[in-house]
Amino acid sequence: MTGTVFVNGSYVPKQEATISVFDRGFIFGDGVYEVVPVIAGKMVDKAYFIERLARSLGELEIEWPCSRDDVLAMLNELITRNALIEGMVYLQITRGIADRDFAFPADITSSIVAFSSELTLIDNPAARTGIPVMTTPDLRWKRRDIKSVNLLGQVLAKQNAVTRGGKEGWMIEDGVITEGVSSSAYIVKEQVIITRPLSNEILPGIRRRTLLELCKKEGITLEQRLFTLDEALAADEAFISSATTIVLPVVSIDGSTIGTGAPGPITQKLRALYLARLKAEAGETQ
Numbered sequence: 001m002t003g004t005v006f007v008n009g010s011y012v013p014k015q016e017a018t019i020s021v022f023d024r025g026f027i028f029g030d031g032v033y034e035v036v037p038v039i040a041g042k043m044v045d046k047a048y049f050i051e052r053l054a055r056s057l058g059e060l061e062i063e064w065p066c067s068r069d070d071v072l073a074m075l076n077e078l079i080t081r082n083a084l085i086e087g088m089v090y091l092q093i094t095r096g097i098a099d100r101d102f103a104f105p106a107d108i109t110s111s112i113v114a115f116s117s118e119l120t121l122i123d124n125p126a127a128r129t130g131i132p133v134m135t136t137p138d139l140r141w142k143r144r145d146i147k148s149v150n151l152l153g154q155v156l157a158k159q160n161a162v163t164r165g166g167k168e169g170w171m172i173e174d175g176v177i178t179e180g181v182s183s184s185a186y187i188v189k190e191q192v193i194i195t196r197p198l199s200n201e202i203l204p205g206i207r208r209r210t211l212l213e214l215c216k217k218e219g220i221t222l223e224q225r226l227f228t229l230d231e232a233l234a235a236d237e238a239f240i241s242s243a244t245t246i247v248l249p250v251v252s253i254d255g256s257t258i259g260t261g262a263p264g265p266i267t268q269k270l271r272a273l274y275l276a277r278l279k280a281e282a283g284e285t286q
Contacts, residue, residue: 004081005115006074008065011081014115023111025094028102029150031111032056033092035243036075037121040282041085043075048206049243053091056147061104062095065112078116087119088244092149119244122279126167127271130251130263133238134166135229136181138173145200157181168240170253173201176226180240183248184208187227188237188266197224207241207274214273220266229253237264246278247271 005017025031036049043049050068057064064071075089091114098105140153158181161169169181179185179196184205186195193215198204215222232238236259238250247270249263 003116004078005113006078007113008111011077017113019111019113020097022097022099023094024096024098024105025092025111025149027100029148029152030060030062031092031094031149032060032062032147033090033149034147036089036091037243037246037278038079038084038087038089038116039121039278041079042282043072043079043089044278044281045206045210045243046072048209052147052204052206053093057093059143059146060095060148062093063110065093065110071112075114078114082116084116084118086121087117088121089114089116094149121244121246122275124245124248126245126248128263130249130261131167131240132165132252132255133168133170133180133240133250134161134164135172135177135254136160136169138171138178140171143200144178144202145198145204147203154181165255168250170232172229176228177232178202179205180242183240183242183245186211186239186241187232187235188239188264189231189235191221191266193220193222193266194227194231194235195222195224196226205241206243207246210274210277211241211247211270214270214277218269218273220270233258235259237267239264239267239270246274 003014004011005014007017034049034053036043036046094111096108096110098108136157157169157171170185171178177185179202186193232253233256238258241247249267251261
């Protein structure tokens with residue numbers, strides 16, 4: 001275990017990083033997080049991620065531990081110290097340290113930690129093969145629009161999917177698909193992309209937001225509405241999006257082949273468009 005992490009104002013070696021046992025993030029899951037992708041050594045889509053972080057903090061009435069500019073400067077320093085070229089930075093802010101009590105403590109200082117990880121974002125082999133998805137019950141709380149560190153529902157759903165051979169899980173509630181365990185979910189039927197509309201029942205995905213912008217710009221039809229598992233099984237294409245997968249084709253759901261069983265043309269087009277946008281933002285030569 002090598003590398004540097006950030007803990008409450010200090011850059012420390014990973015193996016020396018510690019948090020208090022009384023941190024409310026540890027005791028209650030009382031905190032929020034973000035994952036920001038890094039390409040060519042630079043954070044991309046960062047403005048949208050910081051905006052969502054601010055919203056999550058506001059919904060939980062957690063104070064910023066420092067300014068937004070200081071947060072971005074810290075993440076950039078972490079990228080430099082770890083010589084990160086491609087991957088992600090993870091940022092977590094909790095309500096802070098206090099004796100265990102459910103109510104919000106008075107005069108508490110929020111905690112902040114961050115680390116980085118190397119990942120293959122651009123040349124992900126799964127983009128060429130597609131991934132299998134398994135459906136699983138949605139057992140999460142009712143404020144899924146907040147990017148909370150309390151992820152036990154997602155952990156159980158992911159394990160359910162993985163043990164049945166899936167690379168991702170699509171969660172189902174009230175007969176319709178909500179979203180992926182750690183991604184947004186989409187299907188394509190007759191050249192139309194379908195994805196669930198925003199509400200407190202799903203996370204407002206950053207990739208989702210940007211994909212909607214790309215579809216509008218490129219004249220690709222997209223409908224925001226609920227869709228069922230039967231609709232997904234009958235789709236021409238399906239795909240997911242997330243901070244670290246960008247856009248990935250789904251080639252089977254619950255063992256049933258989707259479309260031709262290979263990445264579809266609309267999915268591949270959207271991934272190419274998104275990659276071009278991210279590379280341009282990172283200043284990487286196309």
